[in-house]
Amino acid sequence: MIPQNQWYVAAYGREITTGELFGRTVCGESILFWRTGAGEVTAMSDRCVHRRFPLSQAPTRLEGDRVICGYHGFTYGPDGVCVAVPGQTRVPRTARLRPYPVVEQDSFVWVFIGDPGLADPTRIPRAPWLASPDYTTVSGMEPLAARFELLVDNLLDLSHETYLHGGYIGTPEVAGTPITTQVDDEAGVVHVSRRMADAECPPFYSRSTGLTGRISRWQDIEYTPPCLYLLHSRIAPVGSEPRPDGTDPDAFHVEVVYAITPETEHSTHDFWAVARDFAPGDEEVSAFLAEQNRTVVLQDVAALDVLERVIAAEPEGYQELSINIDTGGLAARRMLARLGAATPSTAAV
Ligand code: FES
Numbered sequence: 001m002i003p004q005n006q007w008y009v010a011a012y013g014r015e016i017t018t019g020e021l022f023g024r025t026v027c028g029e030s031i032l033f034w035r036t037g038a039g040e041v042t043a044m045s046d047r048c049v050h051r052r053f054p055l056s057q058a059p060t061r062l063e064g065d066r067v068i069c070g071y072h073g074f075t076y077g078p079d080g081v082c083v084a085v086p087g088q089t090r091v092p093r094t095a096r097l098r099p100y101p102v103v104e105q106d107s108f109v110w111v112f113i114g115d116p117g118l119a120d121p122t123r124i125p126r127a128p129w130l131a132s133p134d135y136t137t138v139s140g141m142e143p144l145a146a147r148f149e150l151l152v153d154n155l156l157d158l159s160h161e162t163y164l165h166g167g168y169i170g171t172p173e174v175a176g177t178p179i180t181t182q183v184d185d186e187a188g189v190v191h192v193s194r195r196m197a198d199a200e201c202p203p204f205y206s207r208s209t210g211l212t213g214r215i216s217r218w219q220d221i222e223y224t225p226p227c228l229y230l231l232h233s234r235i236a237p238v239g240s241e242p243r244p245d246g247t248d249p250d251a252f253h254v255e256v257v258y259a260i261t262p263e264t265e266h267s268t269h270d271f272w273a274v275a276r277d278f279a280p281g282d283e284e285v286s287a288f289l290a291e292q293n294r295t296v297v298l299q300d301v302a303a304l305d306v307l308e309r310v311i312a313a314e315p316e317g318y319q320e321l322s323i324n325i326d327t328g329g330l331a332a333r334r335m336l337a338r339l340g341a342a343t344p345s346t347a348a349v
């Protein structure tokens with residue numbers, strides 16, 4: 001079940017360019033995005049109120065701050081209100097596209113799905129590294145033909161790196177090191193931490209940092225259901241610790257960010273970003289990390305697309321077996337179930 005009354009990442013800000021109409025389905029809703037002359041992103045239903053022509057489709061066009069439907073010319077302003085119809089001067093009072101609350105932040109465009117009266121922009125979780133001059137970021141988005149819960153499960157249990165991503169980011173120590181899980185119900189965050197004191201350095205980190213030999217590797221996950229997943233990754237020579245004053249000059253820090261946005265109940269937008277605090281602006285390192293991370297994401301996509309088909313075809317009542325490594329994923333499922341269950345009563349407010 002897709003939680004309603006929540007903020008979801010719909011796009012990167014760079015995907016919505018001035019003068020262009022951009023359509024994307026979020027949580028089963030077809031949404032039109034565009035930038036006004038003032039540079040603000042605006043979002044509204046992508047179905048013309050007349051005969052439901054998708055407004056993101058040519059020959060629909062933008063003229064200044066107005067969208068002119070490419071079928072019969074209904075014309076809409078940035079608030080979705082229809083300002084002109086063909087063949088008559090009177091515009092029906094109900095001729096308005098549903099507007100969506102939208103916020104551009106940390107390089108993402110967030111959209112609120114649910115009752116707009118409940119949209120509180122201060123509740124959008126942050127990923128400040130993505131727009132920080134102190135970090136160099138590579139990012140992308142891959143479509144996933146699987147329900148978003150499968151990606152949540154995948155990202156909360158990184159022991160799969162050893163098997164699914166061996167030779168890229170996986171080494172034996174990832175699956176071999178126990179995790180600690182903490183649930184902060186008040187903040188609505190699941191924390192999963194794995195600290196490897198003496199581990200092999202996978203190519204993803206050896207080639208990007210230049211570290212040779214074994215490493216201390218920390219994986220600290222912070223998942224804010226439903227959409228934002230952060231992996232704070234710390235790589236350092238064995239024995240190196242952050243200093244008492246909080247500085248950490250011998251370590252390399254990578255902030256891996258995922259936005260997990262349901263497209264429909266059975267498909268997902270898998271936004272990924274890798275922000276690093278070393279080799280700033282080094283295009284070779286950027287190209288390497290972008291190519292490696294995309295490869296890793298596509299390995300997950302291939303596995304999860306298979307799982308979706310397996311689940312869709314199986315009879316009800318299949319019993320999974322869970323072990324210690326699943327505590328983070330199970331905590332995330334419980335939180336998502338609560339958000340999903342909260343939907344009808346909250347929507348009724
Ligand atoms: S469908 Fe848009 S004007 Fe007719």
Ligand SMILES: [Fe+2]
Pocket residue numbers: 154160161164165296300
């Ligand atoms: Fe993975």
